[in-house]
Amino acid sequence: MSEVLDCLTCGACCRTGTDGRILIPPDDLVRWRRMGRDDIAEAVQPGHFGMTGFATRDDGSCVHLGTPGSVNACHIYEIRGTTCREFEKGSPQCLEFRKDAGLEKKGLTL
């Protein structure tokens, strides 16, 4: 089923709320600083489990969400965080985010 899910019509996992759920491993912060992207390393907020999370907008979306071509695309996609890179489309968590966003019916079996 996951192959038919289209992230560009979704973006639910990048709109998880303002409480720092999209976590950033410390190595990512080092990587961005080494690349000269201090702007990314600094666009963070306290995250769950005492970790660091991506800063969010008032509507709960990650500050990096949205490009001129798509509201659901990541504008740092090529160098996005490890958590983002490893997030699996079609996983239970993906489907839960989609359900919470109203993109799947409650209890839908995929």
Ligand code: SF4
């Ligand atoms: S919630 Fe799933 S389908 Fe939606 S953007 Fe994230 S990975 Fe893609």
Ligand code: SF4
């Ligand atoms: S960095 Fe990109 S992929 Fe990761 S949560 Fe933000 S918008 Fe989504």
